[in-house]
Amino acid sequence: xxxxxxxxxxxxxxxxxxxxxxxxxxxxxxxxxxxxxxxxxxxxxxxxxxxxxxxxxxxxxxxxxxxxxxxxxxxxxxxxxxxxxxxxxxxxxxxxxxxxxxxxxxxxxxxxxxxxxxxxxxxxxxxxxxxxxxxxxxxxxxxxxxxxxxxxxxxxxxxxxxxxxxxxxxxxxxxxxxxxxxxxxxxxxxxxxxxxxxxxxxxxxxxxxxxxxxxxxxxxxxxxxxxxxxxxxxxxxxxxxxxxxxxxxxxxxxxxxxxxxxxxxxxxxxxxxxxxxxxxxxxxxxxxxxxxxxxxxxxxxxxxxxxxxxxxxxxxxxxxxxxxxxxxxxxxxxxxxxxxxxxxxxxxxxxxxxxxxxxxxxxxxxxxxxxxxxxxxxxxxxxxxxxxxxxxxxxxxxxxxxxxxxxxxxxxxxxxxxxxxxxxxxxxxxxxxxxxxxxxxxxxxxx
Numbered sequence: 001x002x003x004x005x006x007x008x009x010x011x012x013x014x015x016x017x018x019x020x021x022x023x024x025x026x027x028x029x030x031x032x033x034x035x036x037x038x039x040x041x042x043x044x045x046x047x048x049x050x051x052x053x054x055x056x057x058x059x060x061x062x063x064x065x066x067x068x069x070x071x072x073x074x075x076x077x078x079x080x081x082x083x084x085x086x087x088x089x090x091x092x093x094x095x096x097x098x099x100x101x102x103x104x105x106x107x108x109x110x111x112x113x114x115x116x117x118x119x120x121x122x123x124x125x126x127x128x129x130x131x132x133x134x135x136x137x138x139x140x141x142x143x144x145x146x147x148x149x150x151x152x153x154x155x156x157x158x159x160x161x162x163x164x165x166x167x168x169x170x171x172x173x174x175x176x177x178x179x180x181x182x183x184x185x186x187x188x189x190x191x192x193x194x195x196x197x198x199x200x201x202x203x204x205x206x207x208x209x210x211x212x213x214x215x216x217x218x219x220x221x222x223x224x225x226x227x228x229x230x231x232x233x234x235x236x237x238x239x240x241x242x243x244x245x246x247x248x249x250x251x252x253x254x255x256x257x258x259x260x261x262x263x264x265x266x267x268x269x270x271x272x273x274x275x276x277x278x279x280x281x282x283x284x285x286x287x288x289x290x291x292x293x294x295x296x297x298x299x300x301x302x303x304x305x306x307x308x309x310x311x312x313x314x315x316x317x318x319x320x321x322x323x324x325x326x327x328x329x330x331x332x333x334x335x336x337x338x339x340x341x342x343x344x345x346x347x348x349x350x351x352x353x354x355x356x357x358x359x360x361x362x363x364x365x366x367x368x369x370x371x372x373x374x375x376x377x378x379x380x381x382x383x384x385x386x387x388x389x390x391x392x393x394x395x396x397x398x399x400x401x402x403x404x405x406x407x408x409x410x411x412x413x414x415x416x417x418x419x420x421x422x423x424x425x426x427x428x429x430x431x432x433x434x435x436x437x438x439x440x441x442x443x444x445x446x447x
Contacts, residue, residue, distance in 0.1 A: 003089045012081055014074040019124040023141055026150065027067040028053035029060055036067065036125060037142045037150065044138025044151035054140065054147030065150075069122035076120040087111065134159050146204045155208070157201050158303040164197035165296050172289060188255050191288050195252040198295045205302050216253065218246050219269075230347060231305040231364050233298055241294055247272060248291040254281045304345075305365040346414035348396065353408040361407075367397040368412060370420060372445075391428045391442035394420065399439040404431040410443060420445070 018024050023038035033056040051062045066074075096108035127141040135154040146157045171190035175183040195216075202215040211228045215221040218234075226232050234242055247270045254260050260280045267275050275281070346368055350361040373390040380386070394412075404424065412420040422443040424431070431441035 003085075003092075012078040014077045016070055016073075021130075021141075022139070023124060025067045025070065025124045026051070026065040028056060028058055029064045030056055030058040032056070033058060035143070036127075037140060037147075038124060038127060039141075039150055040139035044133060044136045044140075044149070048151050051150050052148050052153045054142050054150055057148055057153075059153070067122075069120075072120045073122055076117060079117055080119060083117065131156050131159070145200070155205075155303070155307045157204050157307065158299055161197055161201040161299045162296065165194055165292050168194040168197070168292050169289075172285065172292075175285070187283055187285060187288055188260075191248065191252050191283060191291065192256060194288075194292045194295050195249055198299060201299055202302055205306050209306050216249065218249050225302075229306060231302070233302045233305060235364075236297065236301055237294065241290075243271075244287070245291055245294045245298070246270065248283075248287060251281050251283055255283075346412045346419060348399075349411040349413070350403065350407045351409040351411065352406050358406070361403070363399075366399070369393075369395040369397075370412070371395075389444070389446060391425045392420065392422070392445050393440065393442055395434065395438050395440050397438040401431040401433050401439050401441075404439065404441055 016024050018041065019038075022040045024041055025036060025038050028035050028037075030053060033053055035053065035055045037054050048062060050059050051065045052059050053065075090111045093109065093111070128143055129145050130139070130141045131147075131149075132139050133149040133152060133154055133156065136149060136152040138149055138151040140150055145160055146155070148155050168190040171186045171193070175186040175190075178186070199215045202221070203213065206213040206225065206229065209229055211224075213221055213224050213228070222232065222234050237245070250266050250270050254262060254266055262275050262277050262279055262281050264277055266272070266281070267277060345365055348363040348366045348368065350363070352358040352360075371393040373392075375390065376388040378386050378388070394410075407424055409423050410420065411418055420443060422445045425442040425444045428442045431439055434440050
């Protein structure tokens with residue numbers, strides 16, 4: 001019959017109870033971080049193979065993210081269970097032999113308890129921001145505002161921006177139900193909130209890429225992001241939309257810092273023909289509404305162009321093998337895979353080596369598929385092997401064959417490192433439009 005200790009087995013399971021809000025604490029195991037956050041069990045990814053720190057991006061096995069308090073609690077529970085089982089086993093060895101006869105010796109053994117070790121109970125901490133990931137639905141809590149999802153590593157910055165912009169839109173809707181003075185205040189406040197939300201969001205996005213860039217002055221920010229991070233975040237806006245959003249940002253500056261009074265700097269930066277120095281700046285409802293929509297558009301471009309490239313997780317770093325490639329290339333996975341290739345987000349540089357001196361064409365944050373085929377090795381009757389290389393197939397989503405008409409070489413760069421740098425192969429097949437909004441072409445690598 002097994003003893004009480006043997007019944008425990010070689011593994012003691014200690015459940016961790018969620019707090020009143022349904023959260024269980026987690027702690028980053030990275031010695032340089034060690035920050036605390038919380039997640040709600042049974043939300044998000046089912047049995048995630050790894051976890052991610054929302055602050056520093058450290059990735060590791062899920063069972064390495066226990067907090068020190070949880071570890072001490074589990075140890076105390078396990079020790080208490082073992083001590084109780086051991087005491088029961090000793091108790092079963094108690095004996096009492098009474099003496100017999102005038103010279104007999106009696107023997108007895110009693111087991112007494114010296115008291116069990118106390119359980120080291122703990123309480124989960126209160127955190128500032130509760131988030132439900134819009135990618136995997138994990139519910140988690142963090143200090144501050146911005147962070148990576150502990151399950152899928154999606155950054156929450158655009159999600160937070162969208163919520164703030166939705167609040168600004170509700171302020172505009174509320175302005176329709178009140179008198180003019182309060183309506184004007186709500187419109188100005190909605191503009192202030194939208195601009196502040198974008199500035200906080202965009203600064204965080206750039207911080208994740210190692211740059212400190214402010215966005216109160218959009219023209220200056222656009223130039224710095226282009227110089228430092230090789231991204232034009234306003235390239236999807238029409239010229240009149242760009243002029244409108246820059247003008248509205250400058251109006252917000254006057255409202256926040258100049259009591260709304262127009263100064264010479266505003267006139268110089270906006271070319272606003274209706275502005276009169278010394279007068280109060282006017283904001284139209286339609287102008288603020290359009291500005292909120294444009295802020296969301298700029299935010300999406302920044303997020304897709306910068307943070308899609310840098311999520312701190314093995315799922316954001318992929319090895320592009322092609323169908324049977326012997327030489328992997330590191331790239332970056334976008335959110336979707338297309339057909340049988342792996343889609344990456346990268347910068348494309350089209351080079352025309354000719355006497356015309358045509359400058360290189362630069363296309364940032366493009367979606368590309370790269371398919372490589374392993375070289376064919378043949379051995380002749382004489383025992384000598386020969387190797388034949390195959391062209392690399394590239395599908396550029398959003399590109400067209402016309403853009404490649406005079407191109408001789410192409411460079412594809414992801415996260416600052418080249419993944420393709422080779423001449424376009426027109427002998428195998430000329431560039432052709434796929435009919436799905438992409439162009440397919442081939443390059444010759446390794447020659």
